Amino acid sequence: MNIIKAGVVMITYMFMVVIAYFLLSTPVELILGSFEGGNFGAATEHLDAHIPVMRTVFQMFFALLAAVPITWFIFWVSHREPDWGYQ
Numbered sequence: 179m180n181i182i183k184a185g186v187v188m189i190t191y192m193f194m195v196v197i198a199y200f201l202l203s204t205p206v207e208l209i210l211g212s213f214e215g216g217n218f219g220a221a222t223e224h225l226d227a228h229i230p231v232m233r234t235v236f237q238m239f240f241a242l243l244a245a246v247p248i249t250w251f252i253f254w255v256s257h258r259e260p261d262w263g264y265q
Contacts, residue, residue: 181255188251192244199240206236 214229216222 184251184254188247191247195240195244203236207233 210229210232213225216225218225
């Protein structure tokens with residue numbers, strides 16, 4: 179695979195990740211916000227502890243979904259084939 183094709187694939191992938199984040203972040207935030215604002219009796223303390231963790235996991239998932247291909251692309255571009263020449 180040449181560098182131009184790999185770059186186009188990476189840019190397309192990043193565009194899809196950004197669109198997926200913008201499409202999914204609002205519904206997930208609304209769902210978690212509705213759980214946060216509700217009165218669930220004894221489970222309220224448990225929800226107050228776990229809702230921020232769920233938000234953080236959601237954001238970390240998309241951050242890693244974007245960071246791994248960028249890291250792979252940088253390493254792939256900068257790798258060198260071993261020199262098999264004999265002197």
